[in-house]
Amino acid sequence: MAHKVFIDGEAGTTGLQIRDRLQQRSDVELIQIDPARRKEAGARRDAMAAADVAILCLPDGPAKDAVALAEGLDVRFIDASTAHRVDPDWVFGFAELTPDARTAIAGAKYLSNPGCYSTGAIALLAPLVKAGLIAPDEALSINAVSGYTGGGKELIGEYDRGEAPAAFVYALAQKHKHLPEIVKYAGLGARPVFAPSVGNFAQGMAVQIPLHLNGQRNLDNLRAALAAHYDGQRFISVVDAEARVVPTKLNDTNRLEISVHGDAENGCAVLVAVLDNLGKGASGAAVQNLNIMLGTDEGLGL
Numbered sequence: 001m002a003h004k005v006f007i008d009g010e011a012g013t014t015g016l017q018i019r020d021r022l023q024q025r026s027d028v029e030l031i032q033i034d035p036a037r038r039k040e041a042g043a044r045r046d047a048m049a050a051a052d053v054a055i056l057c058l059p060d061g062p063a064k065d066a067v068a069l070a071e072g073l074d075v076r077f078i079d080a081s082t083a084h085r086v087d088p089d090w091v092f093g094f095a096e097l098t099p100d101a102r103t104a105i106a107g108a109k110y111l112s113n114p115g116c117y118s119t120g121a122i123a124l125l126a127p128l129v130k131a132g133l134i135a136p137d138e139a140l141s142i143n144a145v146s147g148y149t150g151g152g153k154e155l156i157g158e159y160d161r162g163e164a165p166a167a168f169v170y171a172l173a174q175k176h177k178h179l180p181e182i183v184k185y186a187g188l189g190a191r192p193v194f195a196p197s198v199g200n201f202a203q204g205m206a207v208q209i210p211l212h213l214n215g216q217r218n219l220d221n222l223r224a225a226l227a228a229h230y231d232g233q234r235f236i237s238v239v240d241a242e243a244r245v246v247p248t249k250l251n252d253t254n255r256l257e258i259s260v261h262g263d264a265e266n267g268c269a270v271l272v273a274v275l276d277n278l279g280k281g282a283s284g285a286a287v288q289n290l291n292i293m294l295g296t297d298e299g300l301g302l
């Protein structure tokens, strides 16, 4: 029998991409509501009651409301928003993070999907903190460039109407919503400085972490620790450092690629993660998590 899945926020950027990935599948039946009623509490509760899994592709407030709305229902959640990512009652859906992550995801009733920038930053930092090559309390900085779909319908509208600049840097007040999850899941004891930016391209991102080399921390050891952590993973790999890193390289895939750049003589390095903000950074990861929760092949539809 097909698994019943309701995408709350199906008309949004993340929701549409999840729907595209699921609607061809015979093992999944999408529960849909009349678009005109898509924000009505009653219609949404009925849809959640009929579903095995509800995928929330909503802003944070409505995502919290949706969980409250489902009180008493036998439905599992995947929340694509930031609302529950550091909530201890929710499983953080990053399958490649730890050896037992997939077991936790498979058994989750409440699962939060990682943020796009966070996916890149945590993918780079967590293995290196664990390997002792980055101290948890080290003063770190993270730079990133994202396609504009990361800003949802509102920012997409600005670019579509020609009202947005070719590129901009933002969130410099250090209150970006991804910082708490980066600190928690990378295993940091101090908040990194985060400077994201947006460019005039729809999808794709590159997350960069500059590092000074020292003692054990050389380019080979950094690369070896990351390669060992992701050895055998289907969607994350360590690749050669190219002169140009192109943020759109992995668009329309669920992949994330890591490269280690730098110069031993100068003692400086930059770690880079490339991913599609709508792929491994959102909708692809949500489908990967759904597959693990349903006990099907992790890469189905990806």
Ligand SMILES: NC(=O)C1=CN([C@@H]2O[C@H](COP(=O)(O)OP(=O)(O)OC[C@H]3O[C@@H](n4cnc5c(N)ncnc54)[C@H](OP(=O)(O)O)[C@@H]3O)[C@@H](O)[C@H]2O)C=CC1
Residues within 6 Å of the ligand: 008, 009, 010, 011, 012, 013, 014, 015, 038, 039, 056, 057, 058, 059, 060, 062, 080, 081, 082, 114, 115, 116, 149, 150, 151, 152, 153, 154, 277, 278, 281, 282
């Ligand atoms: N875009 C990205 O790269 C990523 C997004 N996310 C997260 O996913 C979530 C969705 O983001 P995104 O798809 O980009 O956003 P969009 O703005 O594209 O879509 C949000 C959708 O939610 C709907 N919505 C808003 N309020 C309500 C409500 N009260 N009840 C029901 N539906 C509502 C909107 O309806 P309407 O159609 O009327 O506007 C819209 O369809 C957010 O929490 C975002 O942070 C996570 C990772 C990456």
Ligand SMILES: CC(=O)N[C@@H](CCC(=O)OP(=O)(O)O)C(=O)O
Residues within 6 Å of the ligand: 080, 081, 082, 114, 115, 116, 117, 146, 147, 148, 149, 150, 151, 152, 155, 171, 177, 178, 196, 198
């Ligand atoms: C380009 C852009 O605006 N990006 C968004 C992050 C993407 C997103 O919505 O992230 P989560 O839902 O994963 O937290 C931002 O910086 O707020």
